[in-house]
Amino acid sequence: MLFKKQQKTSTQGEENKPSRPKNSHYLTAKESREIAKSNAREMRKYEKRKRVKNVDESVYTCKMQDENNIVEFDDLHTYFFTDAGVSKAVDGVTFSIPKGATVGVVGESGCGKSVTSLSLMQLVQAPQGQIVGGSIRFNMGDKAYDITKMPTSEMRKIRGKNIAMIFQEPMTSLNPVFKIGYQLDEMSLLHNGCTKEEAKAHSIEMLKLVGIAAPERVYDCYPHELSGGMRQRVMIAIALSCDPRLIIADEPTTALDVTIQAQILDLLREIKDKIDGSIMLITHDLGVIAEMADYVVVMYAGRVIEAGTTAEIFHNPLHPYTIGLQKSKPVVKRKVERLYNIPGQVPNPIDMPDFCYFKDRCDRCIEKCNGEYPHFIQVSPTHRVSCYLYEGQEKGGSNE
Amino acid sequence: MVKYIIKRLLLCVLILFGVSVILYLLLRCVPGDYVTNKFTANPNVEMSEEKLEAMREIYGLNDDVFTGYFKWLFGNPATGTKGAILLDFGTSFVYDAPVSEVIADHMWISFALTLLSLVIYYPLAVYLGTRAAVKQYGAFDYATTVLTMVGISFPSFFFSAIIVKIFAFDLGWFDTSLGLNSTGLINPSGWELFTDTAWHLVLPVLVVVVLSIGSVMRYTRTNMLEVLSADYIRTARAKGLSERSVVYKHAFKNTMIPMVTVLAGILPGLFGGSMILEDFFAIDGIGRIAYNAMNQGDIPFVMGYNMFLALLTVIGMLLTDIMYVVVDPRVKITN
Numbered sequence: 209m210l211f212k213k214q215q216k217t218s219t220q221g222e223e224n225k226p227s228r229p230k231n232s233h234y235l236t237a238k239e240s241r242e243i244a245k246s247n248a249r250e251m252r253k254y255e256k257r258k259r260v261k262n263v264d265e266s267v268y269t270c271k272m273q274d275e276n277n278i279v280e281f282d283d284l285h286t287y288f289f290t291d292a293g294v295s296k297a298v299d300g301v302t303f304s305i306p307k308g309a310t311v312g313v314v315g316e317s318g319c320g321k322s323v324t325s326l327s328l329m330q331l332v333q334a335p336q337g338q339i340v341g342g343s344i345r346f347n348m349g350d351k352a353y354d355i356t357k358m359p360t361s362e363m364r365k366i367r368g369k370n371i372a373m374i375f376q377e378p379m380t381s382l383n384p385v386f387k388i389g390y391q392l393d394e395m396s397l398l399h400n401g402c403t404k405e406e407a408k409a410h411s412i413e414m415l416k417l418v419g420i421a422a423p424e425r426v427y428d429c430y431p432h433e434l435s436g437g438m439r440q441r442v443m444i445a446i447a448l449s450c451d452p453r454l455i456i457a458d459e460p461t462t463a464l465d466v467t468i469q470a471q472i473l474d475l476l477r478e479i480k481d482k483i484d485g486s487i488m489l490i491t492h493d494l495g496v497i498a499e500m501a502d503y504v505v506v507m508y509a510g511r512v513i514e515a516g517t518t519a520e521i522f523h524n525p526l527h528p529y530t531i532g533l534q535k536s537k538p539v540v541k542r543k544v545e546r547l548y549n550i551p552g553q554v555p556n557p558i559d560m561p562d563f564c565y566f567k568d569r570c571d572r573c574i575e576k577c578n579g580e581y582p583h584f585i586q587v588s589p590t591h592r593v594s595c596y597l598y599e600g601q602e603k604g605g606s607n608e
Numbered sequence: 609m610v611k612y613i614i615k616r617l618l619l620c621v622l623i624l625f626g627v628s629v630i631l632y633l634l635l636r637c638v639p640g641d642y643v644t645n646k647f648t649a650n651p652n653v654e655m656s657e658e659k660l661e662a663m664r665e666i667y668g669l670n671d672d673v674f675t676g677y678f679k680w681l682f683g684n685p686a687t688g689t690k691g692a693i694l695l696d697f698g699t700s701f702v703y704d705a706p707v708s709e710v711i712a713d714h715m716w717i718s719f720a721l722t723l724l725s726l727v728i729y730y731p732l733a734v735y736l737g738t739r740a741a742v743k744q745y746g747a748f749d750y751a752t753t754v755l756t757m758v759g760i761s762f763p764s765f766f767f768s769a770i771i772v773k774i775f776a777f778d779l780g781w782f783d784t785s786l787g788l789n790s791t792g793l794i795n796p797s798g799w800e801l802f803t804d805t806a807w808h809l810v811l812p813v814l815v816v817v818v819l820s821i822g823s824v825m826r827y828t829r830t831n832m833l834e835v836l837s838a839d840y841i842r843t844a845r846a847k848g849l850s851e852r853s854v855v856y857k858h859a860f861k862n863t864m865i866p867m868v869t870v871l872a873g874i875l876p877g878l879f880g881g882s883m884i885l886e887d888f889f890a891i892d893g894i895g896r897i898a899y900n901a902m903n904q905g906d907i908p909f910v911m912g913y914n915m916f917l918a919l920l921t922v923i924g925m926l927l928t929d930i931m932y933v934v935v936d937p938r939v940k941i942t943n
């Protein structure tokens with residue numbers, strides 16, 4: 209009995225796991241061998257699929273559900289085959305990014321935001337990370353591709369050219385041993401097939417576009433000679449270089465200090481108008497979302513738990529988690545005693561419960577919450593939430 | 609930069625001084641001196657105790673440790689040496705010639721042997737290490753790991769013995785008499801002599817290659833793996849670059865920084881030779897010479913040789929540091 213009690217305190221939030229309630233932290237040698245074996249098998253299977261050459265285009269061509277969308281994630285599952293077991297980092301994510309819109313993806317760290325965006329680029333860390341189910345439809349204009357079915361060789365033509373990415377850490381995202389100019393030129397040399405002179409002219413123009421005052425000088429600099437904000441501008445210049453239809457910005461300002469953050473956000477907004485593309489903006493900062501996004505997707509433990517327009521999410525948050533996030537956001541000009549903090553922690557992605565993942569932290573649980581994971585409830589044509597509290601409030605028909 | 613180098617050189621002098629003190633102490637602690645070794649081991653030579661004493665006096669073996677070191681460092685008017693401080697290391701007991709001359713005479717053969725091996729194993733190790741890292745946990749990775757580990761763990765005399773047994777005795781491809789030349793050559797032309805020497809170098813070079821390749825390969829692999837997991841590699845992939853450019857351009861240039869600096873550090877050491885290997889293959893390199901001198905208690909030579917090695921080591925360290933400044937754009941020397 210004593211042992212059990214101790215265990216409870218040490219594995220908070222994991223104690224409700226159905227399959228391995230006891231000694232959940234320990235794997236026997238046999239279990240761990242079995243995990244290793246099945247991991248190796250699975251990883252080999254998925255790696256092989258990606259390496260196939262000369263795949264007929266029809267295999268990965270698909271049709272967009274809505275031609276006005278640039279990307280549609282449809283029940284995406286991305287798993288990591290780790291030594292401790294299969295970690296379901298993204299477990300059934302569905303949302304779309306309309307053309308010309310900015311979609312904000314929020315959630316606390318570790319909820320699978322980055323993995324979702326990396327799946328879209330086929331950049332999930334292989335071989336342990338693999339897309340195991342669902343589809344990601346990408347609108348190429350005249351046709352649409354399902355990225356989950358594309359071989360890597362084809363995907364390369366889309367990376368950088370049609371979808372570009374800005375990462376969180378400007379300090380480490382640029383190669384330290386190549387000059388800025390080289391790293392910028394590389395983009396247009398690769399995708400536009402121009403000459404070296406043309407590439408340089410284009411790069412300098414890009415540096416000007418992102419608000420760098422001395423583009424010729426920066427062109428000849430190494431990354432370490434620039435400040436964090438400058439490097440992030442360079443990253444944006446690289447991303448913009450080939451006129452992508454979609455820019456993924458994965459926490460582009462998290463690593464920067466506040467004044468620089470504001471500048472970079474302004475810049476992102478400015479260029480979005482100029483290039484007429486879409487932005488998938490990942491952040492854990494609701495303030496950034498409020499300023500930038502047209503639509504918001506709230507993620508929790510690898511799933512979307514609520515999605516809607518920015519106005520809907522901010523003025524009418526429904527999911528207890530979204531409400532908690534709003535309360536935990538610091539507001540300038542309003543004095544708060546103490547920042548609200550959602551108690552408890554995210555369940556372990558290796559062994560997810562089969563009821564609502566938020567239940568252990570939820571203060572509004574009802575009887576039904578013990579049942580299976582809640583389905584989406586479409587409360588308005590654009591607003592949906594996955595929570596039992598809103599059952600019977602469907603409007604505008606659900607398509608989930 | 610110049611100021612930095614001068615500062616480092618002064619530090620080197622200090623290091624060398626410390627090394628020489630410790631070395632001399634150790635050498636004088638070794639039981640059995642040169643005179644005893646030489647004259648009492650041979651039963652045909654009857655030496656009286658007085659005579660031995662006199663010999664010891666001549667060789668300076670009767671001085672206490674402090675005086676002996678002082679004479680070594682600052683010279684001994686009695687024998688006309690100027691002292692190590694003026695780069696005069698005295699006369700070798702065994703070879704009966706100035707220490708520096710003996711070293712200069714034999715270091716080039718050692719250098720040729722190790723340089724030849726280096727030219728072969730270093731690029732090969734970098735190539736294999738890179739391949740192994742790219743295919744981490746693949747068949748190629750496991751195979752190279754096992755083979756190189758075997759190479760690292762073999763003692764050199766043991767591996768040399770196996771190699772000689774297989775290739776010289778059993779297969780008969782090489783001369784079993786060792787040395788650098790065949791014994792039966794009569795009036796060889798220059799070309800014949802050259803090919804003969806080259807053929808004799810094959811086995812020793814092979815041994816050095818096999819024994820040295822493992823550590824460099826592991827080092828490359830570790831470096832490459834670290835670089836491949838860096839954020840800027842993800843950026844390079846996100847640009848749409850091919851895996852080949854990602855690995856052999858973006859990652860490789862970063863991996864090469866430590867590899868080139870390590871190489872710069874290794875270079876001077878090539879003159880140091882290898883005692884066991886040269887002795888085994890009967891190559892008259894500096895390693896073998898030093899080995900013999902050591903066995904016979906030739907204090908001036910062993911001191912000189914070890915100071916030579918220490919000097920090579922500090923030069924190697926200095927070159928490593930300078931190389932960092934040259935190849936890594938992030939490293940700049942301030943003040």
Ligand SMILES: Nc1ncnc2c1ncn2[C@@H]1O[C@H](COP(=O)(O)OP(=O)(O)O)[C@@H](O)[C@H]1O
Pocket residue numbers: 288290295297315316317318319320321322323324333336337557
């Ligand atoms: N390379 C990896 N190996 C194993 N697990 C990973 C890896 N990358 C991410 N994960 C897991 O995926 C989950 C989601 O991570 P991520 O998408 O980076 O979160 P975030 O929302 O903060 O961007 C995390 O729980 C993390 O443990």
Ligand code: SF4
Pocket residue numbers: 527528529564565566567568570571572573574577582594595596597
């Ligand atoms: S479904 Fe139940 S447990 Fe889950 S968030 Fe809604 S009320 Fe809370």
Ligand SMILES: [Mg+2]
Pocket residue numbers: 318321322323458459
């Ligand atoms: Mg992240």
